[in-house]
Amino acid sequence: MLFHVRMDVAIPHDLASQERDKLVAAEKARALELQRAGKWPHLWRIVGQYSNISVLEVDSPDELHQILSSLPLFPFMRIEITALTQHPSDLAAQP
Amino acid sequence: MLFHVRMDVAIPHDLASQERDKLVAAEKARALELQRAGKWPHLWRIVGQYSNISVLEVDSPDELHQILSSLPLFPFMRIEITALTQHPSDLAAQP
Amino acid sequence: MLFHVRMDVAIPHDLASQERDKLVAAEKARALELQRAGKWPHLWRIVGQYSNISVLEVDSPDELHQILSSLPLFPFMRIEITALTQHPSDLAAQP
Amino acid sequence: MLFHVRMDVAIPHDLASQERDKLVAAEKARALELQRAGKWPHLWRIVGQYSNISVLEVDSPDELHQILSSLPLFPFMRIEITALTQHPSDLAAQP
Amino acid sequence: MLFHVRMDVAIPHDLASQERDKLVAAEKARALELQRAGKWPHLWRIVGQYSNISVLEVDSPDELHQILSSLPLFPFMRIEITALTQHPSDLAAQP
Amino acid sequence: MLFHVRMDVAIPHDLASQERDKLVAAEKARALELQRAGKWPHLWRIVGQYSNISVLEVDSPDELHQILSSLPLFPFMRIEITALTQHPSDLAAQP
Amino acid sequence: MLFHVRMDVAIPHDLASQERDKLVAAEKARALELQRAGKWPHLWRIVGQYSNISVLEVDSPDELHQILSSLPLFPFMRIEITALTQHPSDLAAQP
Amino acid sequence: MLFHVRMDVAIPHDLASQERDKLVAAEKARALELQRAGKWPHLWRIVGQYSNISVLEVDSPDELHQILSSLPLFPFMRIEITALTQHPSDLAAQP
Amino acid sequence: MLFHVRMDVAIPHDLASQERDKLVAAEKARALELQRAGKWPHLWRIVGQYSNISVLEVDSPDELHQILSSLPLFPFMRIEITALTQHPSDLAAQP
Amino acid sequence: MLFHVRMDVAIPHDLASQERDKLVAAEKARALELQRAGKWPHLWRIVGQYSNISVLEVDSPDELHQILSSLPLFPFMRIEITALTQHPSDLAAQP
Structure with missing residues (x-):
């Protein structure tokens, strides 16, 4: 199942640069690993933002939460999730 | 170039059903045609909404506008556009 | 899997009362049928609103969309969906 | 009586980790205690958020306030409360 | 128990004046009846608005919903509810 | 004259606890003093919030400002003011 | 006493032009009458909007409500009220 | 002087097409006339919207209001105005 | 020309009190100077807020920016500007 | 292709002034360089704000992202991007 995820990153400016x-x-590293595992089929940068728009393919909402909450930047991200389903006008949905 | 597009449809309830x-x-029909032409690579329905999330691949913002403004439901859609670029953590961007 | 759903109903006042x-x-009738089928485990009215807060238990986001979009009042509802997962402090999650 | 409660946690990043x-x-510990006492019948994690959606069963709004304001993370939570009542389409409400 | 209620009235301009x-x-008539019954201890008009701010005293959220949803203007009101409790600095709460 | 006032308190977490x-x-102490003086006839805690809803009775907007801006927590409060007037359906307004 | 009032007018397009x-x-006519009576000392049009920003000088919030709610366009206006007081840096407030 | 203006057009769908x-x-016709007169130096369509972003060059805010309020579509536009001034990093502002 | 300006002041609580x-x-001192120069004809405190509503009379938007950006508290203010013009119902606009 | 960009700058007050x-x-320096290169044809200051409204002319959204994300103040800016296209009423678009 597919979930659309937008992640906005805001690292506090007083965090040590190291x-x-x-x-x-x-x-x-984690994002690459998840892409190789087929869990993160789409990952785009939003132009002009420290943000991405992603589509994740997971077996359950539980797995989605596990993935997102274990991202190293999770504490500094605002995350917005939208559940997706096949569109009736999707070419792949035509008989 | 890729643009992320969200379309929310709201047809007035007093429009003749015909x-x-x-x-x-x-x-x-138009959505299928544009998919076949490679202009509309991703089209998903948002669960529980009369809305879609799409990614369009066009040659210019001008072409994007031509495509969107000529959609038959354009007068009844709220459209939100986000320009995309390759993410530095995208697997395809690795050396 | 569980999804939290809020439905706000707004039937146009000029719809024939019949x-x-x-x-x-x-x-x-449909809501009762879905409850009997175990798909709609929680259904509450929000005090003072023509709105409900529900929890649906479905096999997939696809099934959730099928259920919601086939509700008779779907064209007149604003629907907001939140994916749920087990909370680490849930009593049922303790070893 | 039932109250729907959403709690969003935001612990300042400069709080000592201890x-x-x-x-x-x-x-x-407090959440488990309240669940055992029957005061907190539903507690779900929102996918991808440091947030929960809960339903509390209390004897009065006063008791609800006592419970919430004594939670250890209360100073770092944004809390949103919605009063619930039985839905006329609830299976349990049918004659 | 006390609930703070704000009601904003918006009667459609094309409703017959009769x-x-x-x-x-x-x-x-209903508002007066509820005041006489002690259910509606405070009722103020907001200056410059077709809106009121009220405090209702009820036995339960269920009763609050019954009262509000049976108001003749209910279909044309936006209602916002806030549960109240005694303030620790309330004079009446002092020992 | 009556003013409806909502005060949301947000004391910075790094303020010395003393x-x-x-x-x-x-x-x-100041809130009690103002209640005794008849200036603050209603003071309620909002359930689950570090906030109050109040009604103040003052001789003028100037007096209202003097009272609010001299509250010890004023620098840490977000204050929202609504002017009130007698409601035509208020029992006390009936002939 | 002075109140700052913003009025946004939205006359439904299907109202008969007569x-x-x-x-x-x-x-x-009413606005002129109120200005002559000294009740409406400032009345400005917002550039590019069917809106005005006004300052009214009244004896009480009650009078303000009487004035606003009796304006012929009242049913078609969104009104926002802000209570004013003398600013400590106002030239007229200096000793 | 320059003003940045965004105009969002929303013609009611039940207006006669003629x-x-x-x-x-x-x-x-009016937009072309104003451009020829040098009053409307920039006029862009927003991609995917029935909206434009414009820069108008006028002698005063009064003239700006005269121009905007006399546009044939004025009753059906939401207009947002932002006053502009020369930027200190503008190439033309360098000594 | 007249501009309506709202200034909300928020000085960080950890700024040295000196x-x-x-x-x-x-x-x-600067506000008084500008009032004496006729540039700041109206300056009101908003009741219950560390905010003012002002009307400035300037020769151009450029002058308005110069004035506002040179205010000592400018770095700590949120400023909202609205261009004004004479209202057709203004008494002074009548023939 | 043209993109409309609004940049709001908010440098934390505790950043060393150096x-x-x-x-x-x-x-x-970077803004001047980009203007000389023809990439930044319009750059205006918003009156009363530490913000600019710009139009950038780039070869692709990728280039736009490269330019914006390499601005020295990028970490302290909120950026909002709007894709532009020629307006059908633009004088330059007439036959």
Whole structure:
């Protein structure tokens, strides 16, 4: 099942730059790992924002929560989730 | 170039049902045509809403406007557009 | 899987009262049917509102959309969906 | 009587991690105690958020306030309360 | 128990003036009746608005819903409810 | 004349607890004094919030401002004011 | 005492133009009358809006409500009221 | 002086199509006239919206209001105005 | 030309009280100076807020920006500007 | 292609003034460079705000993101982007 996820990142400016760099690197490593596992089929940067729009493919809402809440930047992200389903006008849905 | 588009449809309840049916059918035909042309790579229904989340691939913002403003349901849609770019953590962006 | 759903009903005041009554009766029949089927475990009225807060138990987001979009009052409802997961402090989650 | 409660937690990032851990553990202990006492019949985590949706069963609004304002994380929560009543389409309300 | 209630009235301008007058008169009669019964201890008009701020004293949220949903103008009101409790600085709460 | 006032308190978490206690005690003393003087006829706690809903009876908006801006917690409160007048359906307004 | 009032006018487009003209003329006549009576010392049009920003000088909130609710366009206006007091930096407030 | 203006057009769907066409044609003629007169130096369509973003160059706010309120579509537009001034980093502002 | 300006002041609570006092005194001195120069014809305190509503009379938007951005409290204010013009119902506008 | 960009700057008040000055100077240098390169054809200050409204001319959304995210003040700006296209009433669009 697919979930549309928007993540807005806001790292506090007074966080030590070393800790920030470590977090950002860990976030990237985790995002790559999840893409390789097929869990994160779409990941786009929003132009002009420290934000992404993603589509995650998971087995359950529980798995979605596990993935999101374990992201290294989770404490510094505002996350908005939208459940998706096949659109009746989707080419793949035509008989 | 990719644009993220959310379309919320609100057809006035006092529109003649015949006209409504015609519009909805025309909208579907146009959506399929645009998908076949490769202009509308992603089209999802939002669960529980008369709304979709889409990603369109166009040659310019001008083409995006031409496509959206010529949709049969355009007069009855609220449209929200977000420009996308490749995410630095996208698997496809890795060296 | 559980989804939290809030439904706010706004039937246009110029709808014929006969049609309104038919819709409301059909909505109630469908809600009872879905409760009997175990799909709608919680259904509460919000005090002072023509609104309900519900929890639905479904097999997938697809099924949730099928259920909601086939409700007789669907065209006149604003629906807000929140995906739920087990809380780590839930009594049932303790070892 | 039932009240629907949404709690969004935002612990300041500069709180000492020791104090944070103590607060979180105390919050969990109190939540379990209240569930055992039958005061907190439903407690769900919102997917992707440091938030819960709860239903509390209390004898009065006064008791609800006593419970909420004594939660260890109360100073760091945004709380939204909605009074509930039986829905006329609730299966349990049918004659 | 006390509930703070704000009611904003918006009668559609195309409602027949006769029907409007009947509704408004019935609303007033009902409001007076509820005040006499001790259920509606405070009722103020907001300056410059077709709105009131009220405090209702009821035995339960169920009774509050019964009262509000049976008001003649209920279909044309936006209602916002806030549960109240005694303030620790209330003179009446002092030992 | 009556003014409806909502006060939401947000004391910064990094304020020294001693200073906080002093402020809260001073606020309570002042609130009691104003109630005894007949200036603050209604003071309720909002359930689940560090907020109150009040009705103040003053001789002028100037006096209202003097009272509010001299509250010890004024620098840490968001205040929302609504002017009230007698409601035409108020029992006390009937001939 | 002074109140700052913003009025946004939205006359429904399907109101008969004759009725509209009558209302607008009556509104203007009443506004002039109130200015002559010293009750409406400031009346400005907001650039590009069918809205005004006004300052009214009245003896009480009751009088303010009487004035506003008797304006011919009252049923078609959204009104926002802000109570004013002398500013400590006002030249007229200096010793 | 320059003003940034955003205009969102919402013509009611039940307006006779003949009247609509007449209004739209008159609006276009007036927009061209104002551009030729140098009053409307920038006029862009927002992609996917029946909206424009404009910059008007006028002699005064009074003239801006005269221009905007006399546009044929004025009754059906939501207009948002922002006053502009030269930016200190504007190339043209450098010594 | 007249501009309506609302200024909401929010001085960070951790600013040294000495610096705060200096800023507030400088702000007052500047406000008096601008009133004496005829640039700031109206200055009111909003009841219960650390905010003012003002009307400034300037020769251009450029001058308005110069005045506002040079106020000592400018870095700590949220400012909202509305361009004004003469109202057709203004007594002074009658022939 | 043209994008309309609004940038609101909010530098934390506790940033060392030296670092702030360095950032602001670097921002200005970069803005001038981009204007000279023809990438930033319009740059206006919003009156009374630490904000600008800009129009950027870029070859792609990717380039727009590169430009914006490399601005020295990017970490302290809220950025809002609107894609533009030629307006059918633009003088330059007439045959």
